[in-house]
Amino acid sequence: MTGCSSAPTVVADYEVVPAPLQITTAQQSPFVLKSGAVIGYPAGNAKMQKNAEFLAAFLKDQTGMVLKTAEGEGDITLQLxxxxxxxxxxxxxxxSDGIVISAPSEAGVFYGIQTLRKSVSAAPDSQVEFPAVEIVDKPRFGYRGMMLDVGRHFFSMDELKTYIDMLALHNINRFHWHLSEDQGWRIEIKKYPKLTEIGSQRKETVIGRNSGKYDGKPYGGFYTQEQAKEIVQYAADRYITVIPEIDLPGHMQAALAAYPELGCTGGPYEVWTQWGVSDNVLCAGNDQTIQFIKDVLAEIIQIFPSEYIHVGGDECPKVKWETCPKCQARIKALGLKSDKQHTKEERLQSYVIHEAEEFLNANGRQMIGWDETLEGGLAPNATVMSWRGEGGGIEAAKQKHDVVMTPNTYLYFDYYQTKDVDGEPLAIGGYLPMERVYSYEPMPQSLTPEEQKYIIGVQANLWTEYIPDFKQVQYMVLPRMAALCESQWCAPEKKNYDEFLKRIIPLVNIYKQKGWNYATHIFDVMLELKPNTEKGTLDAVARTIDNAPIHYTLDGSEPGASSQLYNGVVQIDKPCILRTVAVRPEGNSRMTTDTIFFSKSSMKPITMLQPINKQYEFTGATVLVDGMTGNHNYKTGRWIAFYKNDMEAVIDLKEPTEISSLVLHTCVEKGDWVFDARAIKVFVSDDNKTFKEVASETYPAMKETDPNKIYTHELKFTPVKARYVKVFAQPEHSIPSWHGGKGNPGFLFVDELILN
Structure with a gap:
């Protein structure tokens, strides 16, 4: 039976996410797909039958059309x-005769199906007109991953399956499943039943960011081996490989709570109730520990058929090993020595990782680990996941090891997606808007073409300390996952952020139709605020993803449809509170709010005499004279950083101007090696050649008890007329001995140089 032709017709649009490699339109009649049409697949091929059933289900969800599946050719034909x-x-x-999807493998057909379903978006109760076309497409990387941490918070089987469905929609083919943590052990190991009896339950959970207050509620959960196998099969049906992670030898406090004899002190231990990295790690000098690792991995490889098994290897504090007689005896027996590169304890970690790798290799598997596995010398066949920026990945590729790029600065989806964090659920920190995720180019230019071959893939990670439920998981990864999948799939020349923003709207319609809880930041006003040093104004340039009208106010009142309409650059020349909103029939976007002030240095030309740190350069020196201050998150682009050199800037006031004070703020986050200034000086000049010092202050080294916050430094001096003002600020050149980074330089973050 063919469907009633009175159903509305929607026209398919092949500009989908991720962007196909080649789309060639043909000068032919389109094909109209109606209810009752047949999806054909090769006889006797169970995977292709499943593909046909997937396509029918996707199209029914999105259009209400009921399609049949049958062996042989159909209106839509799937073939190898x-x-x-x-x-x-x-x-x-x-x-005009129909649609044919062909590929070298069933997986390829599945990705063709994803493109077809996304071209229809979500249009209930309609028939679809498919314009004549030929699309040829293939992924740039073979490894396209997304990680979910279930150690900190636990998610149900149905939620995991939804997560896998989300990956499939984005052409992602690896699900990295982080199964063990200090705060919970989540996978049944039959030889060690206490891992789940004791290790999967914590008595309570810290409130907020290690506030010292606890919720008093027991928390736990684990997956049986049968459940894990069910997840493996569910993923495999969608051409996704599950890569399990058992993090060792650190992040093991939950395991030690179950088997205290595996720790350096023998316990007692409890499953950790706070966030962070516990000092209690597996005792590397204990023969039982190595046996335990091998026994656990033996059961893991029975459950998970993946080529890769992830052994973590990150964030393993060595403090217990330094004083543990067994660990020190093992160091001696192995003849491990400290040198300029590595301590003997780092080499001991390397020994543990090597033991795990040898066991996996002997069982036909490959080890993958975080970039800390490079410390103490890399296990011979290991693949490295580079998370602390790209450095570890570059180093590993030069050593001819395969690398998956997953730098936290671009691909940690537990970071905030907006500067305005007050309206957001609590997150770990950081700032990672969609545009930054999209801008990530995984292939480091510093590698030769030969070395670049070792970059095998790209992955984003979701750590769940601050993500207690699945709705929030979805909110943190959607739609950033769309930006990720273009870095994973598309040829670099196919990537274009403005085009991507147009293509993402139909994808978001699929999220809506599925009832997935996605973040809507991309529908907010995109605002650029640029100092115009010629005119002395701050120029506001605004746009929206879909050209929705933008309304704004400058007096701090809430903008709406009756407020001033934006129709070109707004030049701001006096203090104000700029608020913008995008107005749409279905409702207004979130508001943006920016407080702008003017001092004698605002919107004036500025020159740096010493470099800004590249990683935190953002829009450069003008950040220091743009009339805006930063909040406690130093990654928003309102702060710039100095590292391994002083800050030295010259501001041209354009004419002799009387000044008598400088205010300079610093953002301090000691755990991230971000410290306060040690000295600040102000110099003046009439000719930009000879400078005279008018003020200077020095500050003591920070103590462990000094809070992380924004520090305000005000230097007052006798009023002086000058055209040029030089401001000098000295970072912490040597981090104090109480800190884990002792002896290293600290970062200095500054937001604005305020002269009055």
Whole structure:
């Protein structure tokens, strides 16, 4: 039976996420798909039958159309036989007779199906007109991953399956499942039943960011081996490989609570109730420890057929090993020595990782670990996940090891997605808006073409300390996952952020139709505030993803449809509170709010005499004269950093101007090696050549008890007329001995140089 032709017709749009490699439109009649049409697949191929059933289900969800599946050819035909060395490639051809998706493998057909379903977006109770086209597409990287941490917070089987569905929609083919933590052990190990009996339950959970207050509620959960196998199968049906992670030898306090004899002190231990990294780690000098690791991995490889097994290897404090007689005896027996590169304890960690790797290799598996596995010398066949920036990945590729790029500065989805964090659920910190995720180019230019071959993939991570439920998981990863998948799938020349913003709207319609809780920041006003040093104004340039009208106010009142309409650059020349909103029929976007003040240095030309730290350069020196201050998050672009050199800036006031004070703020986050200034000086000049010092202050080294906050430094001096003002600030050149980074330089973050 064909569907009633009175159903409205929607036209498919092949500009989807991720962008296909080649789209060639054909000068032919389109194909109209109606209810009752048949999806054909090769006889006797169970995977292709499943693919056909997936496509029918996707289209029914999105359009209400009921399609049949049958062996042989159909109105939509799924087939193998395309010639391409990339098994995940596909070709999608549409003409007036129908649609054909062909690929070298069933996985390739599945990605063709994703493109087809996304071209329809979500249009209930309609028939679909598919314009004639030929699409040829294939992924840039073979490893396209997304990680979920279930150690800090636990998620149900149905929630995990939804997460896998989310990955499939974004052409992601690896699900990295982080299963063990200081705060909870989540996978059944039959030889060690107490891992789940004791290790999966914590008595309570800290409130907020290690506030010292606790909620008093027991928390726990784990997956049986049968449940884990069910997840593996559910993922495999969608061409996704599950990579399990058992993090060792650190992040093991939950395991030690169950088996205290595996720790250096013998306990007692309890499953950790706070966040962070516990000093209690597996005792590397204990023979039982190595046996325990091998026994656990033996059961893990029975559950998970993946080539890779992740052994963590990150954030393993060595303090217990330094004083543990067994660990020191093991160091001596192995003849490990400290040198300029590594301490003997780091080399001991390397020994533990090597033991794990040898066991996995002997059982036909490959080890993957975080970039700390480089410390003390990398295990011979290991693959490295580079999370602390890209440095570890670059180093590993130069050593001819495979690398998955997952730098926290671009791909940690537990970071905030907006500068305005007051309206957001609590997150770990950081600032990672969609545009920054999208801007990530995984192939480091510093590698030779030969070395670049070792970069095998890209992954984003979601750590769940501050993510207690699945709605929030979705909010943190959607739609940033869309930006991720273009870095994973698309050829670099296909990437264009403005085009991507247009293509993401139909994808978001699928999120809506699925009832997924996505973040809406991309629908807010995108605002650029640039100092115009010629005119002495702050120029506000605004736009929206869909060209929705923007309304604004400058007096701090709430903007709406009756407020001033934005129709070009707004030049701000006096203090104000700028608020903007995008107005749409379905409701207004969130408001942006920026407080702008003017001092004698605002919007004046500025020159740096010493470099800004590249990682935290943002829009550069003008951040110091743009009339805006930063909040306690130093990654928003309102702060710039200095590292391994002093801050030295010259401001041109354009004419002799009387000044008598400087205010300078610093943002301090000691755990991230971000410290206060040690000295500040102010100099003046008439000719920008000869400078005279007019003020200076020095500050003591920070104590462990000094709070993390924004510090205000005000230097007052006898009024002086000058055209040029030089401001000098000295960072902490050597972090104090009480800190884990002792002896290293600290970062100095400054937001504005305020002269009055």
């Amino acid at each position: 036989g395309m010639q391409d060395e990339n098994p995940e490639a596909y070709q999608l051809k549409v003409n």
